Amino acid sequence: MKRDKLGLDRIVFFSDAVFAISITLLALDLQPPLGPQPNRTASVFVELLPEYQSYVISFIVIGLYWISHHHYFRFIRRYDYTLVAINIGLLMCIASLPFATSLLDTYGNHRGVVTFYASCMVVTGLMKTLLWQYAAHNFRLIHRRLSRQRIRRLTRKAMIPPAVFAGSIAIATVNSDLAKMSWGAIALVLL
Template sequence: MNRVSNGSPSPARPDRLITLSDGIFAIAMTLLALEVRVAPDLDSEQFHDALREAVPQLAAYALSFLILSIFWRDQRQILLMSAKTGGLPQHLALAVLGMIALVPFPTSILAEYGAHEPLAVAMYAATICLIDLLQLAMFATLRGRHGVRGVGEWRDTAADLGATIVVFGASVPIAFFAPQAAIWSWLALFPVKAVLGRRERLRGTRQDG
């Protein structure tokens, strides 16, 4: 183990944690696709029925794949903004990855029961919200302990993470009264992300200029 001169462990570079993150995200995304399937040996009518029944699975897969893509981008961005990790930030990063590996489970529950079972929608929304809360906590502790490059970058990243927390967190209570409305409310996240992304790009352009 690398140590500093006073004998305490030195913070680790983020490279290995980024590599681990990439692998877990890749596995989770692959597992999402494995949930989409049609039974073999069906006649023509059963086959078409099975395809119609697979539509919720495809929709849940597309939603979760897109969300995991955003989480993967955020995880890499947060880790790359800090020269070193270690201690509590590293533990939070591992907690994020543990939740990422779990995402295929609430996704399959959402695909199977989402239209009729409020708890399935609430579980999915709560999982996504918890992941983003953990990412925000990881980011805040990295900023406090190891420093994060760029005040503008910090604000943009915090706003980006906060948007997901607000959208999915607000949908949890809504799910118990109107599960379909809660699901549709998630779509608000993507235009919000687009606006925040454009603001971040404009900030970067001004700084480069």
């Protein structure tokens, strides 16, 4: 298969745009309280804390997915239309995260909503893992100089976010706040 740098660049540029728009949509959901409330400034900020918490979590997660996407595409040298289709699936998942975040902002204490959010993140992580595994399988679309050990390490690293979010689904059945706190393990492990 011939390398098509322009085609590969277009895939990356389109992906970057979807990531950027998704992160921007997160911020559009943040709304200040209605009307002046000079005597309640501190309590208003406390009331808005869950909204900002969801925003920060989703911003960091989408940001980590973008960093990861960027990192993995450094090793991808060629593409085919299966890779393009998997990438579109991943981008569809990324684009749905502002909606899941909005639900988490509004109904963040409900186990079902925490489970839905975590499930969206599991599917997103699995799509990213699938993208990498498809590209790396038998050096299908990656550079042959990449060691098999590095390929395995990158594959394991891709599985961390969906594994953490899947584990949080089980935790949410007992305590939704603890499930949300468990998501921080992703940053601790990946950074």
